[in-house]
Amino acid sequence: xxxxxxxxxxxxxxxxxxxxxxxxxxxxxxxxxxxxxxxxxxxxxxxxxxxxxxxxxxxxxxxxxxxxxxxxxxxxxxxxxxxxxxxxxxxxxxxx
Numbered sequence: 879x880x881x882x883x884x885x886x887x888x889x890x891x892x893x894x895x896x897x898x899x900x901x902x903x904x905x906x907x908x909x910x911x912x913x914x915x916x917x918x919x920x921x922x923x924x925x926x927x928x929x930x931x932x933x934x935x936x937x938x939x940x941x942x943x944x945x946x947x948x949x950x951x952x953x954x955x956x957x958x959x960x961x962x963x964x965x966x967x968x969x970x971x972x973x974x
């Protein structure tokens with residue numbers, strides 16, 4: 879966020895893309911949503927992610943509410959990718 883304004887669209891995209899990577903590669907739904915919360919804190923954004931088997935819905939709870947849907951197919955497990963994304967989320971959380 880810049881100058882106390884609403885979160886940038888890039889922040890919403892970042893949160894949604896991280897959630898999609900985690901969800902598609904075998905992270906549990908609970909841990910995916912915890913990671914979304916951590917990333918929101920690090921980016922100072924308010925993106926809500928709603929999970930389903932076939933897609934993720936992201937709603938930017940800022941002043942200009944927007945919704946985005948991304949298709950996901952959680953049919954493969956790649957815990958190396960999950961671990962990498964989790965490290966990035968944790969680094970972002972502590973960077974601010």
